[in-house]
Structure formats: structure tokens, C-alpha cells
Amino acid sequence: MTITITAFERSPDGGRGLARDMRVRWALEEVGRPYEVRLVSFKQMKEPDHLALHPFGQIPTYEEGDLALFETGAIVFHIARHNRGLLPEDDNARARAITWMFAALNTVEPPIVEREQSRYVVGDKPWYGELLPVLEDRVRVRLDQLASRLGDAQWLDGAFSAADLIMVLVLRRLEGSGLLEEYPNLSSYVARGEARPAYKRAFASQLAVANHDRGAEDAERQ
């Protein structure tokens, strides 16, 4: 059955691989499943057709036959459950990998998103300069703990898993903040993820959308 995912028609990051469809693209590349992409505009994301697929009006979504899913954690987990290579077979190791998937999304990502979004919602306030360091310290608390746990290990719990895939992309959201660079082992961990052939294919695919979009803009300007 054909797998169709949605992605931004014009990604706010211009193809730096920070949009959440990257998580699903990477997972599908790891397990070697082809997929189609339907691009949606910001306007379409808030319209009834898209809201029927994604009640919170975001991307990506995942459709396969009768099944429609949203939330990258759930989509990546669904892919991992139905294909080999993203979760260990041993039951306890699998439960621990799932634990790290939730940890990436519910413990590590929220303060990172909070810091990132603060610029959009209160970045123009005179007191933003006081708030930002507080939010950055909240990110550091989690990075300190994660760096301590990871230590010199290659991946979070033995072999590469769906949890590493999500954690690497969550950490990549710090790009440009300088925060990740304070943790050499976390920087190396992200670099290990980015070096995987499946990551590179996924990255190239999302970049092609951005480049195509820029090409179209250039053509319009002629």
C-alpha cells in the first residue's frame, strides 16, 4: 500500500531539515519503504480537510490505506512496529528504546521548543533579554542530564533505534543557538546520526522541495 505523508509547501527553515516531516522521512529511509509527499500550505493546514487528518493543524501526517496518523512519535513507532531495523526484537530492550522515544519528545524537546518559540511570541518585548537566559538554562538542565547518561556511548541504549532518530532531530532544533556546542558528546552523537545514509537521503529529499520552491520563486521574478 502506498504511504503518503504531508510536509510544508514552504518550510520555514528553507530546507535545513528541521521540520518534523524529517523524522518520518528518515524512519522510512531506514527501513527502505518508498513514500509519496503531499505538500500543504500554511492556509491549507488550518482548513477542514487537513484538520480531519491532523486535529492540531500541523505536519506531518501519515496515510496508508485506511489508516491515518499524526504525531511524529506515533508515526515513527508505527513504522518501527511494522518493519525491521528501528526497534530491538528483545522485549526489554524494546521497552527501553520506547522509553527513550517518549523521553526525547516529552522531556527533552519541550524546553527546546519553548526557547525557540519564545522569540516569536514575546521576542519584541523589552524584557525578552531577561527571559531568554532563563529558558536557555532550562534547556541546559536537560542537556546536562542527557550528556551524563550518554557518556561515551554511540547510541542511547545499545544499537541505533527509533529513539536515537527522534533524539538526534530534537537536538538538531538547537542549531544556531550555540547550546549544543557546549556538549561535545551530544554534538558527536548528532553528527553520528547525520552520517547515516538513510538520514542523508531523507535530508536530500526535503531539501529538494525547498530548492524547487526557490526555483519557482526565481522564475516568478524573471
Added chain:
Amino acid sequence: MTITITAFERSPDGGRGLARDMRVRWALEEVGRPYEVRLVSFKQMKEPDHLALHPFGQIPTYEEGDLALFETGAIVFHIARHNRGLLPEDDNARARAITWMFAALNTVEPPIVEREQSRYVVGDKPWYGELLPVLEDRVRVRLDQLASRLGDAQWLDGAFSAADLIMVLVLRRLEGSGLLEEYPNLSSYVARGEARPAYKRAFASQLAVANHDRGAEDAERQ
């Protein structure tokens, strides 16, 4: 095998059922599994023994034989995977329920926690009165979308599932903020969760810890 979870020795909420061990207690009560509770102090939570179980120094944790887990989403999912009654058997319905578990934890909970924590980290700043309404509006965006999707339904996707268990407890964190009361269907949804016998048993268990603690404090004061 005995299941042991950890919980706060002195819960900051004084037994109102808002601490995260409530999620695990409720799940275990729904499937009828007995469990033991090891209480940990704030000091112990940051010590090596506890950090070995929970790298982010929080509660609850879950131990069963050789298996040690953290993150409530993962623990509740593990319980649901090994016992009947918390996730549908049909594969697509199961994938949708898992989607809602991730949505509760990664989309609905973060702005709620952000609002809640802001008081502790910047509540003493002269500009806090300007920040709080912005954070409340971010919570409302999610509540609007959730209320639209839920409509008149009893539960998120057909029968009660682990996703409802988590979503109800995530929404309960808004207690005292007045925000939930703006959404009559979400308030009814939370009340339906709280009316379940398993919820009531879980609530009573965590309250007993708080009451015992208060009893001990009273005794100390005599």
C-alpha cells in the same frame, strides 16, 4: 513478578493527584495489577541510585524483574502492551490510540507545563503579568483544537484507552487555572475519567501517602 514504582515522598500537590505517578497507578488499577511504591525524597531523586533508574531525576520509575523504565508514556504503554484493557486489539485502532498518547504528551502537555512552571522560574519578575496571558493563549490554542476534535464524543477514539488516561491527567494539570472551565466538553471529559473506579482507587492510594505524611508532620509538631 512484583512491580515497583517510585513516587514523591512529599508530593508538591499534597495529594491532589497531579503528580505523574498517578498515571502509572491508574493504568495498573485499570488492568488489575498490584504494585508496590517506593517513596523518594527530592534529595534522593538527584542522587546516583535514582539517576541510574531515571536519567532526568524525576518520578515515577517502573521496575519489574530485570526491566527498569522511566517516562510515564512509556510505562503506561508497557502496561497496556502486556495486559488487556488499555489499548484496542484492532491494529489500526491501536495505532490511533498510540497517536493520541503521543499527542497528549508532545502537543497538549508542553504548553500546560510551560504555563505552570513559569510561575516558579520568572513569577517574581515585574513583567510576569505580561508573560502569563501569552502562555495562557498558547494553552488555549491546543484546548480549542482538542475541544473541536472531541466534540460530543465520550473518549478520543471510540472506547476508553491509555490515551484518554494520559490526556485526562494532562488536562487535570490545569486545575485552579480556570482554563479548563472555558471548555465544557473537556471538563465533562475529565469528569468522566475521574468517575472510573480504577481512577478512584489510584487517587485514594496517592492521597493516603500525602495524609500519612501530614500525620507524621503533625506528630513531629506535638
